[in-house]
Amino acid sequence: MKSLSEIDTVSKRASRATGFEWGVAEEVGKNIRMLEMLGISGIKNLNYYYKIRSKKKFEKIILINKENKKMQFEYCPITAGVNFLDQVRSLENLNEIKFQNLAYPILFLPFISRASEVVGKKIFLKIDNKDFLLNYNNSIYSNSLTGGIVTIGNNIEIKFLDNLDSFDDNEWKELYKLSEKTFVEENESLKKSGAGAGLNDND
Amino acid sequence: MNIELRDPEIVMKLSKLGSFHQSKLSFLRSFLKEFKDWEYKRDLFELNEFGHGIAVYSFKKNEQVYSLICFANQLDEKERSDRVIATKWDAAFTLHDGVPTKKDIERLKKEVPKQEVGRLSYKELTLSRANKSVRIFNHVVEKLSEGKQPDISLLLSVGYLYRTTAVYGSGKFGLADRFRIKDREEIYGPFRLEMMLVYLVRQFTFDQVNHVAKKRNPKKAISLDLEICRNLGIGNSTGLGMAPFIVNHPTLLNNWVLARETVLKKIREIRKVEKKDSDLFIKYLKSSVKNIISWNTESEYQQIKIGSLLNDLGKFISFIEKDFNFSNEFAFNEIYLWLENNSDDECIEYIVSMMMEPYDQIVNPLISKMSSEEEQYFNIPTNRTVLDLKNILEDKYKKLLKIDFSRNENNQNFWFISKNKEEPRLADRFEEEGSELEQPLAIARDIKILYEALSVSKNSHTIDRFLLKNNHLRHVIRRAFIIEKFPYSEIQDNTIGKSIVPIDMLRLKLSFFGALKFDPRSDKWLRICMFQGAPLPEQLKNHDDSWVYN
Numbered sequence: 001m002k003s004l005s006e007i008d009t010v011s012k013r014a015s016r017a018t019g020f021e022w023g024v025a026e027e028v029g030k031n032i033r034m035l036e037m038l039g040i041s042g043i044k045n046l047n048y049y050y051k052i053r054s055k056k057k058f059e060k061i062i063l064i065n066k067e068n069k070k071m072q073f074e075y076c077p078i079t080a081g082v083n084f085l086d087q088v089r090s091l092e093n094l095n096e097i098k099f100q101n102l103a104y105p106i107l108f109l110p111f112i113s114r115a116s117e118v119v120g121k122k123i124f125l126k127i128d129n130k131d132f133l134l135n136y137n138n139s140i141y142s143n144s145l146t147g148g149i150v151t152i153g154n155n156i157e158i159k160f161l162d163n164l165d166s167f168d169d170n171e172w173k174e175l176y177k178l179s180e181k182t183f184v185e186e187n188e189s190l191k192k193s194g195a196g197a198g199l200n201d202n203d
Numbered sequence: 204m205n206i207e208l209r210d211p212e213i214v215m216k217l218s219k220l221g222s223f224h225q226s227k228l229s230f231l232r233s234f235l236k237e238f239k240d241w242e243y244k245r246d247l248f249e250l251n252e253f254g255h256g257i258a259v260y261s262f263k264k265n266e267q268v269y270s271l272i273c274f275a276n277q278l279d280e281k282e283r284s285d286r287v288i289a290t291k292w293d294a295a296f297t298l299h300d301g302v303p304t305k306k307d308i309e310r311l312k313k314e315v316p317k318q319e320v321g322r323l324s325y326k327e328l329t330l331s332r333a334n335k336s337v338r339i340f341n342h343v344v345e346k347l348s349e350g351k352q353p354d355i356s357l358l359l360s361v362g363y364l365y366r367t368t369a370v371y372g373s374g375k376f377g378l379a380d381r382f383r384i385k386d387r388e389e390i391y392g393p394f395r396l397e398m399m400l401v402y403l404v405r406q407f408t409f410d411q412v413n414h415v416a417k418k419r420n421p422k423k424a425i426s427l428d429l430e431i432c433r434n435l436g437i438g439n440s441t442g443l444g445m446a447p448f449i450v451n452h453p454t455l456l457n458n459w460v461l462a463r464e465t466v467l468k469k470i471r472e473i474r475k476v477e478k479k480d481s482d483l484f485i486k487y488l489k490s491s492v493k494n495i496i497s498w499n500t501e502s503e504y505q506q507i508k509i510g511s512l513l514n515d516l517g518k519f520i521s522f523i524e525k526d527f528n529f530s531n532e533f534a535f536n537e538i539y540l541w542l543e544n545n546s547d548d549e550c551i552e553y554i555v556s557m558m559m560e561p562y563d564q565i566v567n568p569l570i571s572k573m574s575s576e577e578e579q580y581f582n583i584p585t586n587r588t589v590l591d592l593k594n595i596l597e598d599k600y601k602k603l604l605k606i607d608f609s610r611n612e613n614n615q616n617f618w619f620i621s622k623n624k625e626e627p628r629l630a631d632r633f634e635e636e637g638s639e640l641e642q643p644l645a646i647a648r649d650i651k652i653l654y655e656a657l658s659v660s661k662n663s664h665t666i667d668r669f670l671l672k673n674n675h676l677r678h679v680i681r682r683a684f685i686i687e688k689f690p691y692s693e694i695q696d697n698t699i700g701k702s703i704v705p706i707d708m709l710r711l712k713l714s715f716f717g718a719l720k721f722d723p724r725s726d727k728w729l730r731i732c733m734f735q736g737a738p739l740p741e742q743l744k745n746h747d748d749s750w751v752y753n
Contacts, residue, residue: 001325004382005374013620022643024675030581062671083673086585086667118582 008033011046015078018050024082030141031081031110038140041106048102048149049077058103063087066094074103074152081111084158088115097158102127105153112158113137119160126157204533205393206471208464208690209646212602215460215695221707222548225751227566228462228512228573229717231733234398236748237389238262243740245410246302250275252418254411257308260403260740267389267723269396270299272308274316275411283334285368285440292318292332294365294407298400300326300379314745318369320623323377329400330378333365333408336438336516340364340412343427345509347349347416350423359380360499362390362720362732364408366438368708370397391571393455396715401736405437405734429739436735439718442728444626446708447618449645450694454575457689459715462569463555464691469565470558480561481529487560488523490518490752500573504704515550560749577604580688585667592666592683593657596650599693603647606697612634617646629705629727649679719751 012029016022028046035042059074061068064087068075080102084091091097102108105127116123117137125132130144165172184190213219225232239261250256258273275294282291295316299307307326314321318332339361346353372394374380390396409432416424443530449456495516498509522541531537535558542551559566596604608614618639621628632638643649653676660669670677686692699705706723713721736753738746747753 002378003325003374003377004380006377021675021677023681025672026581026678026681030578083667083671086583086670089586090667114582166584 004033004037007036007043014050018053020078024078026184026201027082027085027111028078028107031107031114033104034110034113034137035106038145040109040140041144044109044149045104045106048151049107052103064091066097066099068097068099070100074101075099077104077106077108081108083109084108085115085118088118091115092119092121092160095160099156099158100154102153102156104149104151105156106150108153108156109134109140113140121163122160122161124157124159126155127153128155204472204474204536205541206468206536208461208468211599211690211693212695214464215638215691215693217694217696217698217704219548219552219705220694220711221704221712222552223711224553225714225717225719226463227559227563227748228459228466228570229400229715230392230394231402231737232715232748233392233570234395234402234750235737235743235746237392237395237745238399239381239639239746240264241743243743245406246270248410248414250411250414252415253277254415257312258407258410259303260406261302262403264389264398265348267387268301269399270301270303271400271407272297272299272303272311272315273404273407274312275407276316278334280337283337285334285366289334289368290318290320291316292368293335294404294411296330296400296404296407297323297327297470297580298329298396298403300328300384319376321376325377325379325383327378328384328392328396329370330374330376330403331367331370331400333367333404333437335365336361336363343412344416344419347413347418348424350420350425352425352428352431354401355431355434357496358431359497361438362735363405363436363438364412365404366440366730367401367404368440369444370400370439372397385574391574393459393574398716401437401439401733402737403740405435405737406740408437409435432739433742434736436719436732436737439713439731439733440724440728441709441713441731442626443628443705443709445640445712446705447627447644448560449708449712450646450698452575452577453685454577454689457692458573458575460691461689462573466559466562466565467539467555470562471533471539473535474532476529476534478529478629481534483561484557485523487749487752488554489520490558491557491594494752498720500720500722502729504726505721505723507646511547512549516553518575519554563748580685581681583666583670583677585665585670587666587684589657589660589664589666589669590662592669592680593654593662595687596654596657597682599683599690600647600650600654600695602695603650603697605695606647606651606700608648609637609653612701613697614648614699616699616703618699629703633698643678646679646682646693647697648699649676650683652676653679653683 008029011032012025015025015028032042032046057073059071059073060079061075062083064084109125109132112123112125113134114137116134120136123134125134131142133141241264244261244263246261249589250258250533254275255275258268261268261270262702273294273296278291278293292576295318297311297315314323315330318330323330339358342357343353343364372378384390413426422729446748500506503546542554597716600743606613609631615632617632619628619630619637619640627642630637656673656676666680682693705727706729709729710721713731716733718733720732720737722731736750738750
């Protein structure tokens, strides 16, 4: 089994070898390490993308918009990912962002996961029929974590989720009430001494 | 009195870093302190009459076990080399997490001797190999088998029976990634498992030499005297592979140097130095001189440094004995200021290390802060502005920004990864091919390019906008935001200049390891000795931390 350190190093070097700047290659190394740690096919997708990248042209999207429509060529997932991560603080205000025709979208996924940590919001990512809930770069919940290569994402949707409770007020109150059973009712004596005060509060 | 931390622009110059010495903060000393209560055991020792075979050693505490597995092999004289081109060694080692099963040992027997071309698993933590100092090893075998102890002066002129030529960890060749083990308290200090491997290898060398002598002459042979063993360490040959490490791990580098600087600051701030502490300082200072006198090297570069150190130390000891009163307030601050005016870096940094000796209470809390969670600082804060970044560069890289990279001598070298060994190397840009595959280790040059790009950008622009056109500078933008928080994270020198002495980078790292007797064999590799004078595993309990000076 390859260690994550080897995965990071080889992905970084391969990215540089395929023409990305060192700083971008560093980002890819960390991303593939994360995907593989979570059991998502990072190496497989990167390898296939880099094989095809030398033969095909890809769109290098620089400025991310609300709607990033289909262009002549598929979008490069790494250039799109790096710029999404860099611009996420302003993109957050758009609430929803769409891409069409994004190549190897699994390689785009870790950038969005890291963006979730940067803005402190969960992000919902939909790649065609695959859903991903990205939780502050701590975990990824998905209906499609089976391995494999995803060569194209025809329709990508990204939603910034508001920081809301996943429960209603009543459910919280009920649980809180139960938690109160661990508290001690204070009598006068406890009130005086329990907080560590002296005989005279001003001493 | 509030003493400022020393200026990173001075401390982080390569000539300064290349003058660092071992100290109480060094990893091998903190490793011995941490593991002194662990149960040491030799679990297996199956060697033939030539000393070839398998041995296993372990440290155990509660349910946690670390096992060193040694494979000693026959090696043709012609195949023995410390250089990276070697493919076979006298012995190969791995530190296994837990107790190895027979199946593990069989698996490792096939892989560990192959080193870089073998495959380890997540159950292995570190990997190494070593070659005998044949002259010394054979001498010891011969004498012991005759019932005599070896010639001590010959032994001490080298200092070890074996020298390692590489120690790998942190996920290399399939070894366990750091994340799997980083929460174990006993390995909070950096490189602790690498230190454990080297320490147990040292014991293996003694056991092996005794075993071979005994097999040669079972009736007459005696064991190597324990005091002689204690005064032998493990040699190490280290090349450029280690140099880029300190550039590639900026927050870790910061935490090492910051710990050292913080200790110095706190010692200089002591108003009243207690007599027991000044006595200890003077005692260790004087006894440490023998380590310098016995420091052998053929390197003219190092000989000059040793000469300067001995000369300055002589002046310093005379100053302390004749002109100095430890009852003065802030005595160590006075000493430090005297050193700055009267000594070279080699001596200043030597005394800085010595000052730490009486002060466990200052040093110990900082040891556990010398690791780093580097991932936390990886993201670039793209909401910051061009002006912010420019200010950081002007503040933190003042001297580097003055370097003129249009001059060939400032742009002479490039760092690359050797295809043969996958290890970093340095070459002349104007003489050799391959500079188009340069590694991103020319930080000073790239910071300067970044500064020039920032200078023609609008101050109010945010970094995400700046990156739209300048992604080629992304690697140094990341570093600049790191140095803002970690002042000692960057070497304040030109790492590609004509005058670079790469062994200064190695010396910095090795001093934090706790190495002694740096012996440069060229400007690109050196030999050192580790654990010389250290207690043997059986003596670890209640050992005296000042063993370095005994």
